[in-house]
Amino acid sequence: MSGPLEKRSWAEPFKIKSVELLRTTTRAERDEIIGQAGYNTFLIRSRDVYIDLLTDSGTSAMSDRQWAGMMLGDEAYAGSENYYSLEAAVREHYGYRYLVPTHQGRGAENILSQLLIKQGDFVPGNMYFTTTRLHQERAGGTFVDVIVEEAHDPTSEHPFKGDVDIAKLDRLVREVGADRIPYISLEANVNMAGGQPFSMANLKELHAYCKLHRIAIMLDGTRAIENAYFIKERERGYQDKSVKRILREMCDLTDGATVSAKKDLLVNIGGFLALNDEELFRRAQNLSVIYEGLHTYGGLAGRDMEAMAQGLREAVMESHQAARIGQVRYLGEKLDAAGIPIVKPIGSHGVFIDAAAFLPHVDRDQYPAQALAAAIYVEAGVRAMERGNVSAGRDPNTGKNRRPNLELVRLTVPRRVYTQAHMDVVAEAIVRVYAERDRIGGLRMTYEPEYLRFFQARFEPMEKRRPA
Ligand code: F0G
Numbered sequence: 001m002s003g004p005l006e007k008r009s010w011a012e013p014f015k016i017k018s019v020e021l022l023r024t025t026t027r028a029e030r031d032e033i034i035g036q037a038g039y040n041t042f043l044i045r046s047r048d049v050y051i052d053l054l055t056d057s058g059t060s061a062m063s064d065r066q067w068a069g070m071m072l073g074d075e076a077y078a079g080s081e082n083y084y085s086l087e088a089a090v091r092e093h094y095g096y097r098y099l100v101p102t103h104q105g106r107g108a109e110n111i112l113s114q115l116l117i118k119q120g121d122f123v124p125g126n127m128y129f130t131t132t133r134l135h136q137e138r139a140g141g142t143f144v145d146v147i148v149e150e151a152h153d154p155t156s157e158h159p160f161k162g163d164v165d166i167a168k169l170d171r172l173v174r175e176v177g178a179d180r181i182p183y184i185s186l187e188a189n190v191n192m193a194g195g196q197p198f199s200m201a202n203l204k205e206l207h208a209y210c211k212l213h214r215i216a217i218m219l220d221g222t223r224a225i226e227n228a229y230f231i232k233e234r235e236r237g238y239q240d241k242s243v244k245r246i247l248r249e250m251c252d253l254t255d256g257a258t259v260s261a262k263k264d265l266l267v268n269i270g271g272f273l274a275l276n277d278e279e280l281f282r283r284a285q286n287l288s289v290i291y292e293g294l295h296t297y298g299g300l301a302g303r304d305m306e307a308m309a310q311g312l313r314e315a316v317m318e319s320h321q322a323a324r325i326g327q328v329r330y331l332g333e334k335l336d337a338a339g340i341p342i343v344k345p346i347g348s349h350g351v352f353i354d355a356a357a358f359l360p361h362v363d364r365d366q367y368p369a370q371a372l373a374a375a376i377y378v379e380a381g382v383r384a385m386e387r388g389n390v391s392a393g394r395d396p397n398t399g400k401n402r403r404p405n406l407e408l409v410r411l412t413v414p415r416r417v418y419t420q421a422h423m424d425v426v427a428e429a430i431v432r433v434y435a436e437r438d439r440i441g442g443l444r445m446t447y448e449p450e451y452l453r454f455f456q457a458r459f460e461p462m463e464k465r466r467p468a
Helices: 027-036 064-070 081-093 105-116 130-138 166-176 200-213 221-234 243-252 278-291 302-315 318-337 368-380 420-435
Strands: 098-102 122-125 142-145 183-187 216-220 256-260 271-275 350-354 385-387 408-412 443-447 458-461
Touching: 027 368, 064 302, 081 098, 081 243, 081 271, 081 302, 098 105, 098 278, 105 130, 105 216, 105 256, 105 271, 105 278, 122 130, 122 166, 130 142, 130 183, 166 200, 183 200, 200 216, 200 243, 216 221, 221 243, 221 256, 221 318, 271 278, 302 318, 318 350, 318 420, 368 385, 368 408, 368 420, 368 443, 368 458
Parallel strands: 122 142, 122 183, 183 216, 216 256
Antiparallel strands: 098 271, 256 271, 350 408, 385 408, 443 458
16 A cells, blocks of 8 residues: 555656666675765766766756757857747746856856956845855855745745845845845755745845845846746745746846756756846846857857757746656655655755754764765765755855855755656665664865865765774
8 A cells, every 4th residue: 555655646747768777886886986986976977876866957858859959059150040049938938138148057157246246245145055156256245145044944844945034134235235235146946945945925025125225136047947836836826827927927026047057947058147137238248258158159059059948948837847846745755754854845956854963973074964975875876965064165254164054965856867766766775874874974074175165075984984
């Protein structure tokens, strides 16, 4: 008999046309591999991974229509047809007037930060994202977290943990003055909080506040469509509105967006900056030629832009989002039912394990989430990633570890790639690791790169694993 969690009343709105074979390894091999990788799952070769939940970025499966779009690639250096096709799709679905394609999300973040941030400025945001904050800092700004307090509590069931705390924002405005705040960086489905949405009510309030103080709202729309789906599910008054309509309503309340198309938009590479202000757009196009490429390709091939335009049309389909978010929820509910501490509510792009609660015996300075991600890999060949102390990095002014409240391991689910059976295998592996959690010890960092250290840092165990 299957319990309520095993039952699901929907199925994927696609069938599989092409498959990629998986390779398995032995535990002895994985023990060796994790050591060679310095206990950092980013440094493991993909051939040594069985189920890859490192990220949902660029890892999704494209549809036959997207692949067909690749054949329509117009690889002219200037004025590619695919640029105009993407521009039309962005105008239709997000509603922004002007488009600057970029090689991926951080390319757009670089341009936006350079355009708007002056030395000594402050950039408030609903929790940091690694690359976004780094570009803000490199442009001379200081990031200030203004997310609601509930976002820092993994057990809070607040339905909109991505909301901005307007009182926190107001405190900053009073302290430094609105003229030193070029924009608020508003992330949809806040990644570092566990994939948590903001509500439309909060965005409306924010919009009114920012209008009054002449502060722009720049959306990180990387997972805006997933956020729109949550609004439809959870916010009063939105049940009967389409995800498409909610997305437009959301973007209409903002001044522009940076987007990593490698997530919502179902492509393996790509991103863009979208703006409404013509003068700003001209300047963004001009910066694009320094960092990305000519303004009609921005570091992408024409075919990539066509795949992105088609991916956008598929991403706003509710059947797609229901299956995508439903699959993540299926995995999360299984772990929750087994008593594994996870971030609640379950987010859109992955299940986030509360590593601090999972490994209470490991000191925060010995990187419990990093150690747990390594242990999950050794147990089952499942690749997850750290989202805690290592990802947060050091404060640029004091040089000290930032030590965020959330110390998480992210099981990120690529879109349209794995089956429910894969999710079962992952859940079973995590349950086995949990049963043996006392045997997992902390790590020490042996190599720390200057920027975004989580990608390339190396670690070793504080002590050899205790015998069973
Ligand atoms: N904004 C958000 C919210 C992101 O999640 C990412 C990337 C970016 C911006 C940067 O985009 O990678 O295309 O340059 N997130 C990936 C992840 C890396 O694994 O969460 P990018």
